[in-house]
Amino acid sequence: MSENRVFNFSAGPSMLPLEVLKDVQANLIDYKGTGESVMEMSHRSKEYKQIIDDAESNLRQLLGIPDNYKVLFLQGGGTLQFSMVPMNLLRNSKKADYVVTGSWSKKSEKEAEKFGDIKIAATSEDRNYSYVPKLTKEDFRKDADYVYICLNETIHGNHFEYIPDTGDIPLVCDMSSCILSEEIDVSKFGLIFAGAQKNIAPAGLTIVIVREDLIGFAADDCPVYLDYKTHAEKDSMYNTPNCWSIYVAGEVFKNLIAKGGLKAMHERNVKKADMLYDCIDASSIFTAAVEKGSRSLMNVDFVSGDPEMDKKFVAEARENGMINVNGHRSVGGMRASIFNAMPVEGVEKLVDFIKKFEEENK
Numbered sequence: 001m002s003e004n005r006v007f008n009f010s011a012g013p014s015m016l017p018l019e020v021l022k023d024v025q026a027n028l029i030d031y032k033g034t035g036e037s038v039m040e041m042s043h044r045s046k047e048y049k050q051i052i053d054d055a056e057s058n059l060r061q062l063l064g065i066p067d068n069y070k071v072l073f074l075q076g077g078g079t080l081q082f083s084m085v086p087m088n089l090l091r092n093s094k095k096a097d098y099v100v101t102g103s104w105s106k107k108s109e110k111e112a113e114k115f116g117d118i119k120i121a122a123t124s125e126d127r128n129y130s131y132v133p134k135l136t137k138e139d140f141r142k143d144a145d146y147v148y149i150c151l152n153e154t155i156h157g158n159h160f161e162y163i164p165d166t167g168d169i170p171l172v173c174d175m176s177s178c179i180l181s182e183e184i185d186v187s188k189f190g191l192i193f194a195g196a197q198k199n200i201a202p203a204g205l206t207i208v209i210v211r212e213d214l215i216g217f218a219a220d221d222c223p224v225y226l227d228y229k230t231h232a233e234k235d236s237m238y239n240t241p242n243c244w245s246i247y248v249a250g251e252v253f254k255n256l257i258a259k260g261g262l263k264a265m266h267e268r269n270v271k272k273a274d275m276l277y278d279c280i281d282a283s284s285i286f287t288a289a290v291e292k293g294s295r296s297l298m299n300v301d302f303v304s305g306d307p308e309m310d311k312k313f314v315a316e317a318r319e320n321g322m323i324n325v326n327g328h329r330s331v332g333g334m335r336a337s338i339f340n341a342m343p344v345e346g347v348e349k350l351v352d353f354i355k356k357f358e359e360e361n362k
């Protein structure tokens, strides 16, 4: 890697492709001869309209988003979606079934309880979220307004290897930490949301992909910003959007297309994750926190079982140019987040470091 950049294994905000950073830098002060920065540009200008339209159409191309889905560029993070989803989608029975596979789906489920009759259809809390339960249609209430999953639990490091069949019940999915890391059949979902700060762009942007027939059910007293209809009707321009983050997102989408799209990205992600899990599985000091078959390609959790040893590992990794390898404060241990923009060399360096650390600490 060039310059004196470190390999940042943070779970978000996280690394962005170096080519994108350089391109954005080159256009920072004078965006393509306009004489102004995108940071200063009116969101209603024709230049900005081109930026947001291109971002949307490139995202549609990457994910193969069907025409009957709206793409919304919102603010408030993944966290605001924990409220907006129930506020908009509890539209008939006011019942929703949640699958709780880690901290993020648990938080979302707790928030939804404020708005309706929420049931935990399944959870893997019994074994510290080290696996993803296998679910069938029969696990969900037939009259539920939606079923909710978090495809990739960023803190616990697990990932659904399959998309649950919910029949006619819309499936809502938090893809904050795995969107654009793999190919996804969008038509299997009623609504997908993702915060940008892992695989897409700087923090402050949340992308919502929502099937059109699910828009328009918020209560009359729903705050205007929290109603999907507000944003769908105005193409994410009801109020000032996060112009900068949408611009960078658009550049990341172009970069992904140039690199071969999500199929190529997935192959690369599998390669990176396999290298790391193989090394951890072969280690006499470290163990992976998640069972095979449910392991995240993006967030690789591992522990030594000795908090002092973990601390030493994290500190020495930092000294060697690999930062933020510590696990989330709620679970401890280590977590290496290896999102799309983490170069293969970053993972190779971490693997070599794990082996060296093991030799020195046996």
Ligand SMILES: Cc1ncc(COP(=O)(O)O)c(C=O)c1O
Binding pocket: 011, 012, 076, 077, 078, 079, 080, 104, 150, 152, 153, 154, 155, 174, 175, 176, 177, 195
């Ligand atoms: C899977 C998942 N969902 C939701 C969130 C919350 O996102 P935000 O901090 O953007 O509100 C996070 C944050 O890391 C996350 O990893």
